[in-house]
Amino acid sequence: MRLHTARRSALPRALPRLLGSLLLIGAAGVSTACAAPTASAAGSEAAVLAPRPLGQLVPVPASVRPGGSPYSLNDGTRIRVDGSSGEARRIGEYLAGVLRPSTGYALPVTTKDGTDGIRLRLGSRDSKLGAEGYTLTSGRGSVTITARKPAGLFHGVQTLRQLLPARIESDSRQKGPWSVAGGSVTDAPRYGYRGAMLDVSRHFFSVTEVKRYIDQLALYKINTFHLHLSDDQGWRIAIDSWPKLATYGGSTEVGGGTGGYYTKSQYKEIVNYAASRYLEVVPEIDMPSHTNAALASYAELNCDGVAPPLYTGIEVGFSSLCAGKDVTYDFIDDVLGEVAALTPGRYLHIGGDEAHSTSHEDYAKIMNRAQATVGKYGKTVMGWHQITGATPVKGAVAQYWGYDKTSAADRQQVVDAAKNGTRLVMSPADRVYLDMKYNDQTVLGLKWAGLVEVQRSYDWDPGTYLAGAPADAVLGVEAPIWAETLTDSDDIDAMAFPRLPGAAELGWSPAATHDWDTYKLRLAALGPRFTAMGIDYYRSPQVPWPAESASAG
Template sequence: MTRLLSRLLLIAAITLQGAYVSAQTNASFPLIPYPASLEAGSGTFSITPRTTIQADAGFENAVAQLQRLMKQALGKPLAAAAKGQIVLRKDETITAAEGYRINVSASQVVLSAQTGAGMFRAVETLRQLLPLAVEKRTASAQRLQVPALTITDEPSYAWRGLHLDVSRHFFSIQYLEKLMDLMALYKMNKLHLHLTDDQGWHIEIKKYPALTEKGAWRTFDKNDSACIRQSKENPDMAIDASHIIKRDGKTLYGGFYTQEQIKGLVKYAAARYIDIIPEIDMPGHMMAAIHQFPNLSCEGGSKWGELFSTPICPCNEGTYEFAENVFSEIIALFPSEYIHLGADEVDRKTWAKSPACTALMEKEGLKNTAELQSYFVKRMERFFQSKARKLIGWDEILEGGISATANVMYWRSWVPDAPVIAARNGNHVIMSPGNPLYFDNQPDANSLSNIYKFKVVPEKLTAEQASFIIGAQANLWSEQVPSEHRADYLYFPRMLALAERVWSKNLDYAAFQQRLPAHFKRLETLKVHYRLPDLSGFTAQNVFVDQAVLDIKKPLPDLTLHYTTDGSLPQFSSPALNKPLIITKPLTIKLAAFSPGRTRGDIYTLQYKKEAYQAAVQTFASVKEGLQCAYYKKYYLNTGGMKTSEPDSQFVAKDLVVPASVNAPSFGLKYTGFIDVPETGVYSFYFLCDDGGVLTIGDKEVVNNDGQHAPIEKSGQVALQKGLHPFTLDFIEGGGGFSLGLKYSVGNSPVAEVPDSFFKH
């Protein structure tokens, strides 16, 4: 028995030691995405100006990338030799299309792959192992150290995408190239460009020059006005002046890509093994085109309806002639096997009133306008197939029936069965749900975790059905992204979390967090205007009885914190917050973190008010668990709308989880009762909602997170005596999926979910 116990203890010790070594390895090699297998070796390999390189045929792009990095770091590229010290070797045993191996010893670096894509991914991994000198065009290092190791790697998913809407706001070719450089660094391989929409047509079509001569330009719209207002507090929200012109006495915004520019961009992408997926969105989102060619719609012209614009008409042959002419030029420019048709958010009312559509529906046996839209999509797909291309559409293409060969891009988080239906039908699916993969949604402290832990494959699918989920993509819609700095801020570091989620085999969010700071330094060197980590330890609305202490633990040691108390925006020259700040009187503080390169993080506005403890109400003998909840089946712009409405029903809720019985597409909920706090203190509440919500305790509005918006967490404080306090939480959902959560802390306690036991009525 003693001998057996000793053996078991030895095995346990070896197992624990292995786990510890694995964790240590993960932290010691801050690679993102983390490879499938990494074994640390002994020693390092030194790259100097005398190091030589040898490459097998077919790896020219990888060699060019490696030499560019060497020239930046060492001042010149490496010399080629028959027996190089850095070897790029073709290996037929590596079967994955983007798979590779890296072996670094003290005497040699060997990169192995079967394909050019795999070798390029290997070079980008090596790049992350090298010092930041490889990113500096003015560096002249004498020696670059590479740690000895062995890596075997391949991606989990074939589709690892980013999307950029260049229609609502326009982006330069130089920015697209910069974005693809960063995508390549993190092994992303699909760039989806949303080239046209109601607000502008931004790619040259030679057969229809009016599309860009006039359709690429517009006067400022309501989103521009919103950006201009926000730019007073945030310079990133200023509209890029390089896309503004004066014409006929008007100020116009816009721009477009010439076909020659697109050819160069496609070549740039191909050298980095990135496919550019063009999207010409139709039949909806076509106002910019219809304004130039009014007969494209059933009624002539286009205008805004309740939600969307008038679409093109699928019942006139002229529509298909136009669409095929446009896509013929698009297909000639973009070699990608995929062409995105869009086909989302279509207002079909004009079709229902069109005699031509009535006749076509009768002829084709179509029962409704959803099937008419499907007719349009299927007809366009046949055209794409005649050009040896595959169609992608947003998940609305499922509604009127879908061909077996169409590809579905899932975005509507509030239709969770859409990807399940598509995969079961045998359609390939790209996952890009609005929550968490719409990067135009404001990032917060939960964003990286939500992306990293996102389930790419829906749980309802079998293993066979799961094979039809080919990957995931983050989308950046640009209504309120008026500058390249703002785009950088919204992409990074969220793209890094997605990159690891869709590439890596073994996911570990804690380890990812340990590796991330090294990449902030690399992004800074690459002049990426990334979002700094969140600051914590405070709420937006703060109260104190005697005094408050603002004591922030910096999320990264090399950040500096600066603040103001006069209402001005914090600058690097503003007072530094390098020790706890004692607050004894009402005060408004503006606070921001700064990176070593003086990149400014989010600006936090903290309001401090002095209050007495709110008195608890008398305990009622009849108090019961839970809250009363009134349910309103109506669309509201904000929670105030419920004040003048009668609820459709009422029920008792034991918690703040929206029950399945609340299933109206748009609704409001009013939770009322008491919150039973266990001790006297200053309570902080963190209210997450999508869309809007307001939390009131006693007679005080504690958190105002109202209005129609994506998931956002806002916070506030209230001083409470022990006992029962009147509690009201208003919540609205406008349509498109919702989030609702309430957390709290008291004093210096950790933040936690509000226990159900706190709620009484």
């Protein structure tokens, strides 16, 4: 996943901010001026108060038909949900929790039918919507969101949030009006896999910080959350059969901090929280390399029986499980079995990248045994694209993180596997690795894959990026964020935003809609929303941010 040898420098920490509630409520509102407005100021205010155009969304919807009168929330608005669906009720309560702090309205959630208010409906007969699509219709009396399945209803709610003024995301009462433009949206995703990865191994992130990121992902209709749970610098999940993995292997991180790990209860809490936002968790246990934390915890896992010291640097590829020991396969079985039992999702990710100190024969032996173990526990194998150097099992998913400097031979190996049935998730490092520096002045991040400004991150197509790979082999796109230099939520915000919404759009929106010149305008309109949510994002000069959010950052 990472090719670098840079040393980690001391990093200034961002100013502390309130994280707000776990319902994606930000810490700061949009201020209003006190002086009498000039003509130009009045025009600007009118523009701010006007409903957001239906098509000014990220991800951009598949179909938009503007027209008719806007809908306005007021102190009598009710959220009406299907009485037969507990999930519809829960989504309604979620929406109310987002809207109440900023509006000050009661917004009761009711199963009583009516033609007014915000109406959430399940049971659409439009098969084109699939499991995640929705329709949204707005008029003078109501906003109605209809879907076939709860996930689609939830995604429609995220669209409604973006159609409301940015200050809706504030955690304190704000001035209205709260209007939604008239018209209709019909929307469904291009890809079924739209992911983001968080590296909690190089630096540990608390449950609260992880939940905050999940909430941010949900707003952009991302449906998969990949957790990188083990690496050389730290082991982050409790394993009953190998307890020192967490208690010792999890006791440090890059730079020598105290690290940490998730108890099984905490991991379940993360999984359940993600599920409540319709994200599937993909846990990763990296092997055969990126295993120093495990090797340091148990000497018997080393070929020479000697445990190495804990590691706090950022070099890669030096560690390896021992292919010739039976205990290695006991370890793999125990760990994957326990993680599988905690994870209701379809996938187990077994890493497989940067095994520079492992022979090809040993690599293939370990990865093929691990794949069989994943199948034994009823899960689908995922691995970094180097897994194609072993023998991918039927249905395996290879996550392609190659970039412009990836060799033709490596690319062809992945293409050949895709032609033979291996499915692909696209994560090119020089496009959607969110820890890559924006420019040479970026304090955080690394640049081994190059500098990745916002346009470069957006301006590519997952379906055609890997020349020769069948388009139907591509399941979707994932944006990883590695944590060599990131230590808290502020750091995640600075590197993920504003690039993350673009990755989400590449996964959701039709390929024909991908256009930088129109996207940058829609992205610019998100600036005040980032601010209202307490996100101190990178103000890229490539994006025409509105004046209220154009200060240096």
